[in-house]
Amino acid sequence: DQQVKQNSPSLSVQEGRISILNCDYTNSMFDYFLWYKKYPAEGPTFLISISSIKDKNEDGRFTVFLNKSAKHLSLHIVPSQPGDSAVYFCAASFDYGGSQGNLIFGKGTKLSVKP
Amino acid sequence: DAGVIQSPRHEVTEMGQEVTLRCKPISGHNSLFWYRQTMMRGLELLIYFNNNVPIDDSGMPEDRFSAKMPNASFSTLKIQPSEPRDSAVYFCASRNSGSYNEQFFGPGTRLTVL
Numbered sequence: 148d149q150q151v152k153q154n155s156p157s158l159s160v161q162e163g164r165i166s167i168l169n170c171d172y173t174n175s176m177f178d179y180f181l182w183y184k185k186y187p188a189e190g191p192t193f194l195i196s197i198s199s200i201k202d203k204n205e206d207g208r209f210t211v212f213l214n215k216s217a218k219h220l221s222l223h224i225v226p227s228q229p230g231d232s233a234v235y236f237c238a239a240s241f242d243y244g245g246s247q248g249n250l251i252f253g254k255g256t257k258l259s260v261k262p
Numbered sequence: 263d264a265g266v267i268q269s270p271r272h273e274v275t276e277m278g279q280e281v282t283l284r285c286k287p288i289s290g291h292n293s294l295f296w297y298r299q300t301m302m303r304g305l306e307l308l309i310y311f312n313n314n315v316p317i318d319d320s321g322m323p324e325d326r327f328s329a330k331m332p333n334a335s336f337s338t339l340k341i342q343p344s345e346p347r348d349s350a351v352y353f354c355a356s357r358n359s360g361s362y363n364e365q366f367f368g369p370g371t372r373l374t375v376l
Contacts, residue, residue: 188369249295
């Protein structure tokens with residue numbers, strides 16, 4: 148029973164266009180959400196995060212939107228670049244800034260940005 | 263500044279053998295996590311430690327799996343005996359519990375059990 152779902156296993160986008168990666172969650176107690184990026188043969192690396200008190204967080208080309216009523220978040224990449232091609236994981240946490248820090252991950256979406 | 267270090271990077275073993283995976287967290291981080299990644303289940307948490315103490319091991323699949331953290335700079339994940347279905351990539355991650363919930367991942371160990 149997955150608490151964090153990424154329903155699109157893959158996404159293909161043209162260079163320069165917008166990439167939108169989606170994530171749904173089931174537990175309304177989650178209070179912090181993160182996106183990780185993973186290249187082949189490497190560990191996931193932190194990309195951007197958002198706490199449940201916000202509905203948007205922006206960092207350069209990356210913006211994460213949170214819709215708490217819909218239990219949905221999305222990652223927007225604008226403009227997309229070939230170097231953005233990777234697997235993107237959505238993750239959620241119950242204990243923002245607390246001592247536990249356990250993250251629950253989605254299964255990932257593989258983004259391919261074509262030149 | 264060294265990140266999370268895992269060894270070995272690749273391990274190929276035969277069914278029934280003991281496998282030990284190693285992790286050195288980032289210095290100063292006091293939480294350590296072991297994950298397993300498979301195609302079917304994605305990234306799943308196996309166990310995590312806070313200040314060297316196991317907090318939640320509910321993700322450990324069976325008694326064949328065990329994890330230890332004897333000190334703040336070293337942890338092991340052991341599988342004994344190993345089975346082909348244990349083949350996966352195992353990641354270690356660490357975190358400073360005084361900061362946000364961002365975890366820093368190591369490069370992973372790709373385990374193949376024949």
